Amino acid sequence: MVKDRNSFIFRFLSTLFVILAINFFLPRMMPGDPFSTTSADEVGEEIIVMTEEQRLYYMNYYGLDRPLYEQFLVYMKNLITGDLGRSIYYKMPVSDVIMLHLPWTMLIVVGAIVISTISGVVLGTLSAMNRKKGSDRIMMTGMIAFAEIPSFLLGLILLLIFSAYLRLFPLAGAITPFANYNGPAEQAWDILCHAFLPVVTLSLSQLTGVYLLTRNTLITVTTKDYIRTARAKGLGEKTVWIRHALRNALLPVVTRTGFMIGIMMGGVVLVESVFSYPGIGMTLRSAVVGRDYPLIQGILLIIAVSILICNLLVDKIYGKLDPRVVI
Amino acid sequence: MSLLKINYLKCHYLTDINTVRAVDGISFEIEEGEILGIVGESGSGKTTVALGIMGLLPENTAISGEILYRDEVISSLPESGMDRFRWKDIAIVFQNGLDVMNPVMKVGVQVTEPMIKHLDISPENARSKCADLFRTVGLDPKWMDSYPHQLSGGMRQRVLLAMALSCDPKLLILDEVTSALDAFTRKEIRDLLVDLQKKNGYTMLMISHDITFVSSVASRIAVMYSGRVVETGPVRDILVSPRHPYTRGLVHSTPDIFVYKDLWGIPGDVPAGDEFKGCSFSPRCTQKIDICNKASPVLMPVGGGREIACHRGGIAGLLEAKNLSFRYLLPNGEYLKAVDNVNLEVMEGEVLAVVGQTGSGKSTLAHILANVIRPECGEVLFMDGNVSGGNYGNRVNGVQIVFQDPFSSTSNRFTVLDAIKEPLYINKIGSNGDRLQMVKNALELVRLPTTDNFLGKYCGELSGGQRQRVALARAMVMEPKLLIADEITSALDVSTSANVLRLLKGLQNRRGFSMIYISHDLSLTLKIADRIAVMNSGKIVEMGNSHDVMLSPSDEYTKRLVGSRIGLCCHNH
């Protein structure tokens, strides 16, 4: 057990190190640097034009003129003390920038995972129960066709219909700017309204996967002998499906949810851009555009660590759900 | 009123490629308190019957016929209607497997679950009842909190049993409850079942391919073959005198019943194809007649509570000897009674051994049966025709005899080809070209080379074992229905005789002829014989199933014969 734990920690740390190295070197391999004039960004940010002198001064100030390995060592040293560095663009500690934006992303990612998993499982179960009937076939065809639409396009369509045209939801942001709330309920409502469409878009992008997985696993599970045993006991269809079949079919769904976090982190960048939602995805995008190395590093690190933690959690949950697995 | 009645049940699995007629029109009844066993080899449709009764067949099954429980038709009930009967009235112990129980649920929960549902008791009561059940089936209640994968096969089987008993069912179906278990656990489960039946009077339907196990518990047996019942009757009768050729094969290939005999399965396969109309056993049957390929036989009562489905009424007789007697005139003018009022019968496809000391008249009897000498009185009937009148020795599918001494049956001056061809030549069978092919086929049967070189050898040049095989080929070339083998291995050394014997039994099993095997060597005889006749001074003093004769000889002479078996005998009788 001790040995297991040690090797586990070793594996965790070496994975982390590789990620850190990639995080560090990858942004620096992109052409340009934080202080060159970048080609005008389509979002229309203020273009800061600097003289060569100013540029060299800043490069020196942030230590970017030193050899790469030296920079890397400094970066690692600071990391160990918990210092993620200073954002060049925001002119404040990277950790503060992340703390400012991460909650919004967490809100929509967690919301999307909960919604897509629950509705995917429910729909998949309904579909499996009606297998070989028309409703299953219609649902399945619809779902698969739906999965072909890219999420940013879906987001745009939703935005156009519900925000621009029907005006049911705000067009951008996470909260109404400069709003005065009468109590926390109103504030929560405002946040919900803003998060609604991004969450829906993200959920829809994952729904088909969960749905198909649930449906197909359930269909496989129902051919197992223990389902026949449960039927033989005269427990009734509902118990057979939910207590015996679904319980077993959920195992792969749980694993998938863990992986979903990673996939969603990619999707979240696009979705946040579409809805101008001030989460970590949007921040990452502007950091890349501005070659804000410390911020890019910080965000990628946070994403990587959260994916690692999620996988860990999934393993734990899986172990709880499936007694055959020993952890 | 019977507890369960099945009327002409058919369950056909419709797959993408074909239709599997797993159960094809079977009917039986189970009385209250009775244990009925269903036996049959793997794939004969036993589990399908069980699932059919429980209403658990998969969707792709075409079901017809009727299942009645206490005179109520339950075969066409919808799922919810069937739930009324499941577990409270009819429960099943499934064929064991890792997947039979839900892998993510504690076994205790799986046992209490139906109680809470059907008996309307609280979870706590159910749990304590479950603990009782665990103790009943010989499991420590602490296992209630384990998951199925943490239990051994035998423990899982016990849990399955506890689960089936949980709602006190009226009818308990047991599907292969012991096949995956070791002999010791098997016995424990068997005793447990017998006990339960005595105490609670469960009615049971016990399904297994293990006829020994079933017969140690059940009172009646139905033998299934390829989706049909071919024979039913009281257990003891079926074991002692199986009447259907398949039942005989099944009984005879069971090591626990035939302790000494080598195992020979039933050759051939179940006919495939949906269009076959005849008796499904016919490809493996040694006694089929024309109608067997055209119509399938129905189960008919034959008296004594037995029923048989066979166009020939079960295993048919092949040869019958009545009141045979023969005396030799000795030089001093006295007569020696070599065969004294012998009656015997040989059935289709059976090996009858005639054993006795030298001089007990065995060879004389063999010669009479083969029509080499004529009896002084009595008659021999082969396929209901008189042997001497019908000349069965001279025709294809007749009687052939192979003698004790290979040197007398094949002349030194004959080549192998001539020796084997001779009977064909004498009896004008086939053209010359055909005969060569027939000789080669016969040689292949007895595992001898068919090269020109070998065919041209003189019999005098062959070894004893080879010569005995040539003699065997000479008999086989006539494709006999009955082969009489008179001490054919006595002139051979041990390993050669074992080889010849194996060859002979293999031939008999594959080709399905009957055989009278004459020998003074009891040990060898036991390896191949189905029945044994013991001869002493010209009389048959005892006749019966070889294991019965061996284990409990009734005649004094037989006892001495059995007792005089030399060798490393480790059985204690």
Ligand SMILES: Nc1ncnc2c1ncn2[C@@H]1O[C@H](COP(=O)(O)OP(=O)(O)OP(=O)(O)O)[C@@H](O)[C@H]1O
């Ligand atoms: N779901 C199914 N679909 C198609 N064919 C099936 C199905 N289940 C069983 N069969 C076929 O039906 C026949 C009878 O099967 P069944 O399980 O009843 O045999 P069994 O007598 O119980 O055999 P065993 O002793 O091996 O358990 C077999 O040929 C089998 O291949």
Ligand code: SF4
């Ligand atoms: S004799 Fe005919 S009906 Fe009887 S078992 Fe043989 S093939 Fe079937």
Ligand SMILES: [Mg+2]
């Ligand atoms: Mg079976």
